[in-house]
Amino acid sequence: MGYQLNFRVLSQYSDLFLSGIVLTGKISLGAMVISFILGIVLAIMRQSKNKIARRIAGLWVEVLRNTPFLIQLFFFYYGLPQFGIYVDALTVGIVALGINASAPNCEVIRSGLLAIKTGYYEASAALGFSKLQNFLFVVLPISLRLAFKPLTSNFVNLVLTSSVCYSITLMEIMGVAKTVSARSNRPFEIYLILLISYTLFTYAVSFIAKAIDKRIEIRL
């Protein structure tokens, strides 16, 4: 007799799964905000005339892109207490994920900044905008609109990567899945459901992103 798939057993753990989804949401949203702000700052630094700022941002991006997120996470979670900095796992997860995702965000926002033609600078100068005003009201909004689609795909990646956070004792959806699979002894069903849910989630987000992108799309 072959193995009988049984998904119904899992329904008794629905509360646990729900709390896992909430925590995944918390981690992802927090990390998104951090990575977005950091991404803008880094993109500006990489474009700046100051050589030191350019170097720092370049190094930041290269280091983050060429080391695994898992190591970055362990580095912050186990390494910081050595400096006498004790932070709870959730904060470490959010900050580490935010920092990790800042690198691809920087690249995307930077290519948005690069796409802006000199005409825009001249036009805003003609309107009497200062350099800061020009950046805040003209350059940044346009480049963020240009970067919207790749930014959303970075954010989707961030949500997928957040699953690694279970390794620092965070009971987000992956951590819940691990626990439930030990308790119910139904690992196949659980991980299959998880795989399908992540895929559906990604699809839903990219569908919405496409719809929004169509509305805010601009051609330079």
Next chain:
Amino acid sequence: MSVFDFASYAKFRWSDMVLIFRAAGLTLQITLISLAFGTLIGLLLGIVRCSKNQVLNKLPLLIMEPLRNSPLIVQLFLVYYGLPSLGIRMPAMTAALLTLSLNTSAFFAVLVHSSIIAVPRGQWESGYAIGFNKLQVYVYVIARQAIRLLIPQAITLYISQLQTSSLVSFVSLQDLTKAGQIVAQKTLLPFLIYAIVAAVYFALTYPLARVARYLEKRMGFTI
């Protein structure tokens, strides 16, 4: 233990470093094997994606989409912890190689597909016009142009797959990440050890990243 407690650094021995380097070997081994298989399968899937048959060219999506849109760790656990319930048992190494290969192939297939369709239609038509058959057009006309677009992107993919391979430490394989964890727990110097491990990863991939950027500049061309 504080970072500034320098006496504690004596606990870090050369043998620990050897352990880390050995584990780097395993990471490289896993990555190279799975990249080789992933590239082959991905090439196949990518070419099928380019087929004119509307049903056939959608088929690869069935495996590509779940692989691309879910975390690798879920895929790995599904294969390593989940499949045994169906009676399919495999050692951790096989599970890791299988998952990483399939995962790579899904991403690689997308690159192959997008590189091939980036070659303009006119190239196909002129290939047929000088009497080539389909295979000849593929090999002599399309492949050589598509590959120039493909290579820099493929290297970037390979780099990110090497980083992702760190997740195999969750299925009890002693790769670079796992070795780092072991040494960090033994020496109680996590800050130093994870910095060293990160540096080893960096050293493995940064040269490749430079090559990718160079090729992108040299080979990247707009058709």
